[in-house]
Each structure stands twice: as C-alpha cells, then as structure tokens.
Amino acid sequence: MNPLLAQFARRNNSALKEGINIVRKVIQERSSPAGFTTSELYRLALKEKPSSSFIPPAAQFTINPPKYGYEGSLKRSSAAMPHPTHPVHSKKFLKTSILPMLEGRQELKIIKMTRASRLAASQASKGQANTGHTPMQSSSSSTVWVWHAVPPEQRRTPVVTAVAPSVPEDLTHLNKRRRRVRLQKMRNERRNERANRAAARKV
Numbered sequence: 001m002n003p004l005l006a007q008f009a010r011r012n013n014s015a016l017k018e019g020i021n022i023v024r025k026v027i028q029e030r031s032s033p034a035g036f037t038t039s040e041l042y043r044l045a046l047k048e049k050p051s052s053s054f055i056p057p058a059a060q061f062t063i064n065p066p067k068y069g070y071e072g073s074l075k076r077s078s079a080a081m082p083h084p085t086h087p088v089h090s091k092k093f094l095k096t097s098i099l100p101m102l103e104g105r106q107e108l109k110i111i112k113m114t115r116a117s118r119l120a121a122s123q124a125s126k127g128q129a130n131t132g133h134t135p136m137q138s139s140s141s142s143t144v145w146v147w148h149a150v151p152p153e154q155r156r157t158p159v160v161t162a163v164a165p166s167v168p169e170d171l172t173h174l175n176k177r178r179r180r181v182r183l184q185k186m187r188n189e190r191r192n193e194r195a196n197r198a199a200a201r202k203v
Helices: 003-029 038-045 091-104 115-124 176-202
Strands: 074-076 108-114 143-149
Touching: 003 038, 003 091, 003 143, 038 091, 038 143, 091 108, 108 115, 115 143
Parallel strands: none
Antiparallel strands: 108 143
C-alpha cells in the first residue's frame, strides 16, 4: 500500500475510535426518552472537543479534484470533509462508520417514532432544555428514526458459532471484464472487513 494512504488509514481509524467515544459521551450526558436523530447526534458531537492526542486525517486526502465538461462548466464541486479537524468529520462518517459500530456492540438501537410521541417523551423527561433536540410539532403524525441507548443489562451475549470455510464463488459464467471487476470487489470487501475488525479491537 502507498505509505501516504497507509498513514491516512491509520488516522481514519483514530478518528473512528475518537468519534465513538464522543458519541458515547453525548448519549450518556444527554440521554432522553425521545432519543436522537442522526442529525441531532451529529450536531451535538461537533460541540465536543477531541482528546489532545487525536491527529485528524490528512487534509490532502479529503478533497476530490473538480471535474469539468466539454464547455468548461463545472460538473462536480470539490467534495471535502465539512469538519476535517474533528473526529466526526462528516455526517456520512457518523452514519456509515460510528453508529453501525455502536449498534453492532449493542450500545445503541434505532427505532421508529412519531414526532408527536417524541415531543411527549421530551416534555416528560427532566432537563429537556439541555437534550439538544430540535423543535417538534405535537400534531405531526409523521415518523422519524431515532437512536436510543441500550442499557447494559439488556444487551445480549453474542453466541459464538463455528464458521464454515468460505467456498470460492463460481465466476466461470462471467466474461473476462466482469470477472476481473467481481474479483476486485471481493478483494476490497475482504480488506475493508479486516480493517473494520482491527479498528473494533482498538476501541
């Protein structure tokens, strides 16, 4: 692997570990029966300062060069991390990396609630003004997905089962180009799985 990319991967794992700790802190300090939407967690997490030992991912890897059309018009703007110096550097990182890790550890669960029931739960809880929830209309019947903390006594003990050896996928029905693409996809999935397991062991 390219040394610069390897350095970025290590720092991204550091952001994952630090981001998990920040979200845990937010959930513990601002726990509410109304739960938290992903946007609410993102907004509250950004208010928390990372530890002094945190090193953010290299900024040069966070920007994609813009693309232009035949007439010189911009096709896609630069996609940079909204907050490159913070562990929770983007809502996508929170949604696709941090929250799934906490859900897999059974520390969080996501449920569907109506906005009216969220408002009632928020009003009934103590310290409502400090929960960080956005205003909700009690007359609204629309639903929203919210994250709730799972008490330690309700977390199930994972059952360890024997894993059958993987059987190579039959790719003989594919042409050379599709077979090459499929093999590359399988390699990427295995590499990402190993990286996620390594990051989980460090949390």
